[in-house]
């Protein structure tokens with residue numbers, strides 16, 4: 001429109017072959033208007049450029065922390081997810097769809113949508129909270145990048161959580177109706193650093209949550225002081241005024257002893273919802289086992305054996321006996337060392353990744369679906385039933401396990417591969433189906449008589465398998481496997497085998513399971529009328 005007007009004006013000026021002062025004035029005005037508009041466009045572009053440059057710098061800085069060990073750090077895993085749930089999302093919003101930039105939008109969008117669909121940011125926040133709860137980590141320790149687990153010289157290179165990260169983690173704890181102490185600590189951290197960056201919106205949000213958390217943990221005075229501050233910062237929000245009156249009254253009641261309310265809730269570190277209570281006791285025990293070192297009393301340790309296993313001089317094992325260690329005797333839990341070759345490991349990893357039910361995202365380069373390994377734990381089944389050389393190797397691996405355990409592979413399940421993500425864990429469970437289970441294994445195969453659990457790699461911290469019955473744990477040692485019977489000799493469930501996988505704190509954890517079933521084991525494991533549980537031990541001492 002403007003162009004049209006200018007055009008007619010110029011035409012007119014041209015036809016008169018003279019330029020009157022009036023026309024020049026009008027032209028000058030037009031020019032002023034044009035300049036203003038152009039400047040606004042330039043400002044928008046500069047602002048957009050600055051925004052994109054800032055994002056690039058932030059993301060590059062985040063990607064550089066902790067060198068080749070980058071993804072072994074839970075904070076880096078967390079930040080990667082957040083980049084796709086927030087930064088890349090914001091970037092694609094700023095790029096222009098009717099321009100060459102649209103190609104880039106096309107590449108970003110599928111990834112950000114996938115992260116959103118799979119609720120990955122929420123899973124990541126909960127992962128951080130789970131690590132905090134299980135390993136008793138102060139929020140500040142996580143914010144600083146878990147310095148206690150690294151040498152001093154490494155600590156400069158560790159990733160740190162931003163005020164917004166801290167706010168979102170605290171907000172997640174709040175939404176989970178978790179411990180208000182935890183909410184309190186995260187909000188305080190968010191504020192300490194938001195103060196420096198002068199992010200007022202974030203400050204107000206964090207103060208609001210902090211005041212609420214304070215009121216819930218019994219600090220009415222603290223809540224009141226924050227609401228007073230909020231009233232000054234955001235005078236239009238009348239909720240603060242109401243809260244000031246409310247908490248003011250509460251504080252007076254408390255000071256004058258007119259209240260019968262519960263006091264502080266300072267000791268509870270739970271980040272789980274309040275309706276979690278029934279399992280709480282077991283969960284606390286499991287978390288404690290995850291936290292404490294695996295120390296057996298001397299007398300007990302002395303009774304447990306370490307030996308080279310040949311399974312009654314089986315020719316295969318006589319040539320290469322397997323180093324074995326009794327982790328517990330009743331029920332028998334045995335660890336076998338070096339039971340998988342690098343080649344077999346490679347094959348399992350290669351086959352499992354594209355197949356697994358892990359949240360998949362599109363690889364922007366190949367366009368293929370690839371795994372997002374940050375889920376709590378996801379799995380894939382490897383049937384090894386083709387004529388390929390790879391499957392032949394996997395069958396060899398199964399055969400080796402069959403020889404070691406003396407159990408037939410005929411009724412055993414396919415190899416199951418599992419991969420743990422941020423704070424990845426597996427809560428207490430039995431591998432066999434129990435009387436109370438809705439679903440049972442079919443009669444033809446029978447129940448899961450035994451478990452063979454191979455550790456495909458070794459996380460740096462966390463990820464132990466804990467056995468709640470005996471109160472012991474197996475550390476995930478690379479290439480080793482743990483074996484136990486889930487059923488007693490009379491076929492009933494051995495409830496002492498309840499076990500769980502602790503959250504992975506630092507590093508990566510992948511395991512593979514093979515479950516044996518009852519049928520076909522009548523000769524390898526004689527059924528007895530009594531429940532005697534010296535089953536495996538007998539096998540090892542024959």
Ligand SMILES: O=C(O)CCC(=O)C(=O)O
Pocket residue numbers: 418426431453463464465466499500501502511513
């Ligand atoms: O990963 C672990 O340590 C245990 C896994 C487990 O118990 C299972 O997959 O059933």
Ligand SMILES: [Fe+2]
Pocket residue numbers: 429430431499
């Ligand atoms: Fe299990």
